[in-house]
Amino acid sequence: MPVTTLDCLPFGQQALITHLTERATPFRHKLLAMGITPGCSLRVIRVAPLGDPMEIEIRGFHLCLRRSEAATIAVEVCSS
Numbered sequence: 001m002p003v004t005t006l007d008c009l010p011f012g013q014q015a016l017i018t019h020l021t022e023r024a025t026p027f028r029h030k031l032l033a034m035g036i037t038p039g040c041s042l043r044v045i046r047v048a049p050l051g052d053p054m055e056i057e058i059r060g061f062h063l064c065l066r067r068s069e070a071a072t073i074a075v076e077v078c079s080s
Contacts, residue, residue, distance in 0.1 A: 004077065006042075007054070007070035014043045015075035024072035035059045036073060 009015060017040045020028055035058055042058040053064045 003074060005071050006044075006056070006065070006073040006075050007067045009044045009075065009077070011044045011046050014041060014078040016041050016078060018074045018076050021072045021074055024069075027069060027072075031069065031073070034063060035061075036063075041078070042075070 003018060005021070006015070017036060017038050019038050020031060020036070024031060040058055042056045045055040045057050045062060047054045052067045054067065054070055055062055055064050057063075
């Protein structure tokens, strides 16, 4: 299964978080506190018209992330 970052996924795509990259260091604690942890599954709900922010569903709630934050989350794409 291909590994990519969350910001590259199209809306409706499901994925599994593999790890947070080193670029996540400045806001790593924020992401972890919001439930973005390795092993969690998520789904991209929608992306704003200009591409930023994007909305994901994770752990049963909806969360909006900036593209710069999403780019630090490595995911494994789930086949639907």
